[in-house]
Amino acid sequence: MANFHTDALANSGNGTAHAKQEGAKSANTRGVAKIKAESVNVFYGENQAIKNVSVDIDERQVTAFIGPSGCGKSTFLRCINRMNDVIESCRIEGRILIDDNDIYAKGVDPVILRSHIGMVFQKPNPFPKSIYENVAYGPKIHGRTRNKSELDSVVEQSLRRAGLWDEVKDRLAQPGTGLSGGQQQRLCIARAIAVDPEVILMDEPCSALDPIATARVEELIDELRQNFTIVIVTHSMQQAARVSQKTAFFHLGHLVEEGPTDRIFTNPEDKRTQDYITGRFG
Amino acid sequence: MTDTTRPPASGWADEANRSNIGLKRRHARSRRLQGFGIGAIALAILMLGTLLWTMVSTGYSAFVQTHLSVEVTLSPEEIDAQSPGDANYRDIMQRAWLSSFDNVTEENEGDLLSMLSRGAELQLRNLVIDDPSLIGQTIQMEVPAADDLDQVEKGFVSRATPEEYRIVNDRQIEIFYELKQDGRVSTPFNTALFTEADSRFPELAGLKGALIGSFFALLVCFVLSFPIGIAAAIYLEEFAPKNRWTDLIEVNINNLAAVPSIVFGLLGLAVFIGFLGFPRSIPLVGGMVLALMTLPTIIISTRAALKAVPPSVREAALGVGASKLQTVLHHVLPLALPGIMTGTIIGMAQALGETAPLLLIGMNAFITAAPDSMMSPSTALPTQIYIWADSPERGFTARTSAAIMVLLGFMIIMNGIAIYLRKRLETRW
Numbered sequence: 200m201a202n203f204h205t206d207a208l209a210n211s212g213n214g215t216a217h218a219k220q221e222g223a224k225s226a227n228t229r230g231v232a233k234i235k236a237e238s239v240n241v242f243y244g245e246n247q248a249i250k251n252v253s254v255d256i257d258e259r260q261v262t263a264f265i266g267p268s269g270c271g272k273s274t275f276l277r278c279i280n281r282m283n284d285v286i287e288s289c290r291i292e293g294r295i296l297i298d299d300n301d302i303y304a305k306g307v308d309p310v311i312l313r314s315h316i317g318m319v320f321q322k323p324n325p326f327p328k329s330i331y332e333n334v335a336y337g338p339k340i341h342g343r344t345r346n347k348s349e350l351d352s353v354v355e356q357s358l359r360r361a362g363l364w365d366e367v368k369d370r371l372a373q374p375g376t377g378l379s380g381g382q383q384q385r386l387c388i389a390r391a392i393a394v395d396p397e398v399i400l401m402d403e404p405c406s407a408l409d410p411i412a413t414a415r416v417e418e419l420i421d422e423l424r425q426n427f428t429i430v431i432v433t434h435s436m437q438q439a440a441r442v443s444q445k446t447a448f449f450h451l452g453h454l455v456e457e458g459p460t461d462r463i464f465t466n467p468e469d470k471r472t473q474d475y476i477t478g479r480f481g
Numbered sequence: 482m483t484d485t486t487r488p489p490a491s492g493w494a495d496e497a498n499r500s501n502i503g504l505k506r507r508h509a510r511s512r513r514l515q516g517f518g519i520g521a522i523a524l525a526i527l528m529l530g531t532l533l534w535t536m537v538s539t540g541y542s543a544f545v546q547t548h549l550s551v552e553v554t555l556s557p558e559e560i561d562a563q564s565p566g567d568a569n570y571r572d573i574m575q576r577a578w579l580s581s582f583d584n585v586t587e588e589n590e591g592d593l594l595s596m597l598s599r600g601a602e603l604q605l606r607n608l609v610i611d612d613p614s615l616i617g618q619t620i621q622m623e624v625p626a627a628d629d630l631d632q633v634e635k636g637f638v639s640r641a642t643p644e645e646y647r648i649v650n651d652r653q654i655e656i657f658y659e660l661k662q663d664g665r666v667s668t669p670f671n672t673a674l675f676t677e678a679d680s681r682f683p684e685l686a687g688l689k690g691a692l693i694g695s696f697f698a699l700l701v702c703f704v705l706s707f708p709i710g711i712a713a714a715i716y717l718e719e720f721a722p723k724n725r726w727t728d729l730i731e732v733n734i735n736n737l738a739a740v741p742s743i744v745f746g747l748l749g750l751a752v753f754i755g756f757l758g759f760p761r762s763i764p765l766v767g768g769m770v771l772a773l774m775t776l777p778t779i780i781i782s783t784r785a786a787l788k789a790v791p792p793s794v795r796e797a798a799l800g801v802g803a804s805k806l807q808t809v810l811h812h813v814l815p816l817a818l819p820g821i822m823t824g825t826i827i828g829m830a831q832a833l834g835e836t837a838p839l840l841l842i843g844m845n846a847f848i849t850a851a852p853d854s855m856m857s858p859s860t861a862l863p864t865q866i867y868i869w870a871d872s873p874e875r876g877f878t879a880r881t882s883a884a885i886m887v888l889l890g891f892m893i894i895m896n897g898i899a900i901y902l903r904k905r906l907e908t909r910w
């Protein structure tokens with residue numbers, strides 16, 4: 200299993216490969232929890248944004264977080280790769296286990312953790328560098344490749360998997376910020392998968408995209424599901440229904456309901472969930 | 482037209498048609514504000530124009546210098562080719578000068594001699610030392626005229642002024658005009674202004690020492706304040722926890738930027754010269770004092786530049802597992818660089834023009850040799866201006882303005898570089 204402790208850095212490559220093998224075995228068995236959150240509370244100063252949330256996120260599945268604006272979806276998502284650490288006022292209680300290792304335990308290096316848990320942000324945010332550099336940056340700083348040709352192939356593979364290769368292969372040296380919004384978002388996805396993470400967190404990845412680009416990204420998410428565990432925050436019920444296998448509904452910091460996407464959308468247990476997905480509030 | 486074709490009464494067009502007093506007042510107000518703005522800018526331009534005009538009109542004459550031509554015979558008896566430096570050049574020059582007049586008497590000898598600058602003999606000496614093969618020849622030289630004659634030539638002193646109010650007497654002016662008729666007076670570009678250090682004689686005084694002194698001081702200032710300032714800013718902005726201590730530091734840095742520069746001069750005097758025992762008047766100490774002064778400027782502008790980098794860039798880098806330092810060095814700093822450069826160059830331009838702290842550490846001394854290192858005493862451009870402005874000789878008036886023009890020129894160049902860099906670096910993506 201992957202290990203995020205600093206001293207395990209040398210083994211982390213092996214750990215990943217190991218996790219992959221095991222994953223392949225259980226690819227068809229549903230409900231192997233990759234991420235387990237146990238009674239997570241998150242505070243911004245005095246203000247509590249996440250209230251006692253416990254949830255399991257399955258391996259090689261797409262889990263959608265839905266809920267009205269400000270209910271804490273992003274906050275919870277950012278807990279999973281410890282991005283909230285950089286927010287000074289933010290305090291987290293409870294445990295989040297990935298492969299049964301507590302990522303908030305002492306000695307866990309968030310930098311190493313984040314190289315295993317990729318993230319795609321709501322607004323496309325490519326580095327103001329070349330397309331090539333954007334994708335190569337992660338593998339480079341983690342020393343994942345030994346030479347230029349290996350790096351080249353990682354870049355190509357990642358761009359191919361993100362469905363961007365054909366559009367950019369002739370202009371890898373041009374700035375990533377010069378791409379269209381949808382291309383930029385796929386570039387960010389390529390950047391995230393270039394470090395070969397186990398989990399990809401996506402915070403409203405399609406909110407800035409047109410329907411065609413959105414469809415492209417959704418297709419991509421479906422493909423990536425073969426290899427990665429994906430968590431996606433979305434405001435679009437249709438999108439959640441289309442891409443996810445599991446859905447979790449958040450409301451005012453509470454996890455109201457979670458379960459298989461089909462069931463949540465056809466037969467929600469909680470009144471609030473029903474109101475939300477039928478568009479009565481939110 | 483009938484009522485049915487008209488838009489409803491509540492439409493915007495209707496409201497605009499109604500003479501709306503409030504609306505009129507609002508428009509008048511914004512027009513008034515615009516008027517004030519234009520007035521303020523016009524006033525500023527007027528003042529700037531006046532400043533530049535007075536500067537240029539008093540200073541332009543310092544860029545030329547009146548020269549007199551004289552024929553000098555360099556006899557081998559008087560100048561030993563083995564040691565050409567030892568000859569009595571004053572005597573040679575004076576005799577050469579007097580020999581060009583037919584009616585030299587006891588009483589007009591003094592008048593004639595004081596028409597030449599002391600620089601004439603130095604010029605001759607340098608010429609011979611540089612090229613000893615001249616010994617034995619008769620050469621034609623253009624030597625600087627004394628400042629008083631220079632002023633006559635430039636029209637600042639005229640025969641109309643009563644004789645007792647001027648240093649040059651009527652006879653000298655007479656002779657000068659005769660020389661002029663003979664074509665022995667010329668006014669070439671005043672190269673001494675840039676190739677010589679300070680001097681008691683305006684016609685010999687130049688800015689070389691001040692330019693080199695300012696260069697050394699700025700170099701020290703940059704080498705100290707740039708890395709320290711950026712490191713401090715990065716730490717405060719990116720790494721320091723936000724607590725009472727860092728708040729206190731922030732407030733203090735902002736205050737330091739507003740501290741009068743003379744206070745930094747006092748600090749430099751007490752610490753660098755008094756406590757650490759550095760010599761006075763040296764560019765090294767000048768640079769250190771200027772660095773103290775420039776540090777807050779650089780820290781503040783660097784922090785502003787770092788703050789302006791969108792947080793999404795940091796998130797992106799952290800998201801792929803970059804450490805904080807990697808995030809800053811690889812992504813944030815390159816984006817902040819144009820702002821940092823601009824701030825730094827503006828800080829440097831400020832330091833270039835700073836006078837008060839340099840006065841306190843003695844960089845306003847009278848030094849006639851350009852410094853050859855950071856440890857040799859020198860002046861700086863602004864202190865040189867201060868010294869010249871304080872000198873009674875008429876020739877220094879124009880030279881003061883000329884020096885100010887040179888200083889302004891350097892500032893314009895530096896600010897130009899700042900703008901250029903900003904444009905260059907910003908359009909990279």
Ligand SMILES: Nc1ncnc2c1ncn2[C@@H]1O[C@H](COP(=O)(O)OP(=O)(O)OP(=O)(O)O)[C@@H](O)[C@H]1O
Pocket residue numbers: 243246248266267268269270271272273274275286288
């Ligand atoms: N950096 C922060 N500092 C303080 N409070 C924050 C911060 N980020 C979020 N919050 C608060 O936490 C709560 C949850 O915010 P969060 O961004 O997680 O909502 P969200 O569900 O992602 O909303 P949206 O759908 O609009 O993105 C909100 O009340 C918000 O005000």
Ligand SMILES: [Mg+2]
Pocket residue numbers: 272273274402
């Ligand atoms: Mg959000």
